[in-house]
Amino acid sequence: MSINRISKQAALVIALLFAPLPSCNAPDSVARFCSSAVVTLKTGDAVFDDMKASCIRDAQTFEPFGAFAATDPNPAACDNIGKQADGLKAASKLVLNYFTALNDVVNFGTSKAGDDSKAQAAKASSLAKLSAARQTALESVAGFLVRTAATGYEQKRMWEEIIKVHDDVRAVLDGLGEAVGVAYTQQLQDEEQKTAARYKEFLLQHQGAADVILTLDSRWQSDRASFAAKQKAAQSYKAALDTLAKGNDDLAAHARGFKAKELSGLLSPYAAQLESLAPVIQKAF
Amino acid sequence: MIQIDPVKQAEELAQIFFSLSNSASNFRLDNYNALSQAQQQQLKDQARALTMRGQQCTADALGAILQDIQPHLPGIKQATQDAQDALARLNDVVKGLAIVDAAVALAGSIMTGDMASIGGNVQGLFDAVSPAKKP
Numbered sequence: 001m002s003i004n005r006i007s008k009q010a011a012l013v014i015a016l017l018f019a020p021l022p023s024c025n026a027p028d029s030v031a032r033f034c035s036s037a038v039v040t041l042k043t044g045d046a047v048f049d050d051m052k053a054s055c056i057r058d059a060q061t062f063e064p065f066g067a068f069a070a071t072d073p074n075p076a077a078c079d080n081i082g083k084q085a086d087g088l089k090a091a092s093k094l095v096l097n098y099f100t101a102l103n104d105v106v107n108f109g110t111s112k113a114g115d116d117s118k119a120q121a122a123k124a125s126s127l128a129k130l131s132a133a134r135q136t137a138l139e140s141v142a143g144f145l146v147r148t149a150a151t152g153y154e155q156k157r158m159w160e161e162i163i164k165v166h167d168d169v170r171a172v173l174d175g176l177g178e179a180v181g182v183a184y185t186q187q188l189q190d191e192e193q194k195t196a197a198r199y200k201e202f203l204l205q206h207q208g209a210a211d212v213i214l215t216l217d218s219r220w221q222s223d224r225a226s227f228a229a230k231q232k233a234a235q236s237y238k239a240a241l242d243t244l245a246k247g248n249d250d251l252a253a254h255a256r257g258f259k260a261k262e263l264s265g266l267l268s269p270y271a272a273q274l275e276s277l278a279p280v281i282q283k284a285f
Numbered sequence: 286m287i288q289i290d291p292v293k294q295a296e297e298l299a300q301i302f303f304s305l306s307n308s309a310s311n312f313r314l315d316n317y318n319a320l321s322q323a324q325q326q327q328l329k330d331q332a333r334a335l336t337m338r339g340q341q342c343t344a345d346a347l348g349a350i351l352q353d354i355q356p357h358l359p360g361i362k363q364a365t366q367d368a369q370d371a372l373a374r375l376n377d378v379v380k381g382l383a384i385v386d387a388a389v390a391l392a393g394s395i396m397t398g399d400m401a402s403i404g405g406n407v408q409g410l411f412d413a414v415s416p417a418k419k420p
Contacts, residue, residue: 051347055340062333077340084347091354098361101368108372161364168357175354182296183346190303190344195308204317215298 029264029271030158033136033247034103036274040240041096045280045285047180048089049238050230054083054187061194065202083186088179098165105158159255166252173245181238185231192227196220224282233284240277243270290354290360295346306332 055078063069161278206212247270254266310330313325320328391406393399 026329050324051343055343058336058340059333062329062336075337075340077337077344080344081340081347084344084351088347088353091351091358094358094361098365098368101365102374105372106370158368161368165360165364168360171357172354172361173352178292179347179350183299183343183350184304186296186300187343188338190307190336193303193307194310194336197307197314200314204314 033267037099043281046065177238177241229284236280291349299342306335
């Protein structure tokens with residue numbers, strides 16, 4: 001029997017044995033979705049940090065210009081906001097860790113396992129004193145087998161986890177979205193109003209001074225741009241979390257029934273939307 | 286029985302206090318020349334107090350959100366741990382000698398053309414990386 005024929009028969013046996021396993025391409029779309037989820041959640045840290053900062057800036061608007069205070073006002077309410085914001089940031093980190101772990105598991109099957117097994121197979125080949133051509137063939141086969149076996153196992157585990165916790169993930173993402181989309185947005189709006197009032201008061205105290213008016217106007221335009229960027233970032237963050245929750249729900253609903261191509265079609269729009277929203281959030285801070 | 290949503294309630298209260306504070310500030314600035322210094326200061330202090338009330342309600346809203354999401358965190362934490370454990374197991378398995386042994390056996394079958402044992406050796410390699418290896 002020729003080596004060629006043996007190889008073909010071997011390939012057929014291997015293909016039949018691994019036929020029931022899911023496709024190897026499915027992790028690509030899941031990995032892209034997971035990594036865009038991680039980036040989105042990371043961008044939220046700056047938003048949560050700004051909750052206490054906004055409260056302090058709000059309190060500062062009641063100080064007269066030129067007070068030159070060496071310390072910031074730190075009312076108890078701002079401290080409380082800081083504590084709650086830290087808690088929300090920790091919850092966000094937990095969801096981030098979840099998507100990171102999924103991403104690691106998915107990527108393991110597509111790269112690391114294959115590489116490691118190839119190295120192991122190379123070691124095995126040299127121990128078995130095989131020829132160079134046969135060593136190469138063995139490395140390829142071993143890489144493929146481990147990758148396929150590991151991927152099948154990982155996907156099964158991964159789908160189970162996604163299905164099991166997708167309601168919990170949604171509840172946390174909804175909560176984070178509410179905190180930023182409503183509570184923080186209200187804070188920013190109040191800070192903007194109070195900043196304007198501070199400028200108006202200063203102007204009333206220096207009526208008719210053209211240079212004061214011009215300076216204040218310039219500062220106000222700059223402040224307004226900053227408030228607008230932060231409000232847009234807050235709404236984008238909320239939209240991103242909604243997208244993330246919907247994508248995760250869809251993934252859980254179709255995880256078992258969909259083929260790799262269908263899964264890619266399902267998740268790509270969510271990943272693309274997340275990728276487009278993250279820069280808007282980062283830009284404001 | 287009417288269900289009260291503590292998050293929404295706190296957010297609405299925060300908005301009410303912020304609005305009242307802004308009304309006090311606007312009234313003070315609109316009547317700036319008509320008000321005495323003492324009246325100015327009194328209105329300013331009241332606006333500040335109302336703002337801080339609003340900020341406290343914001344803190345309460347955030348606290349209520351945290352309370353709502355708290356029961357959902359252990360499940361996510363456990364799922365993360367499971368995924369990390371699975372990854373660690375896979376790493377261990379891939380690094381293990383079992384792979385080498387299985388690969389050597391498979392190599393032998395392929396190279397000698399022993400079709401009958403290829404299936405068994407492929408299964409051996411599969412088993413080496415399968416969840417049955419969970420400690």
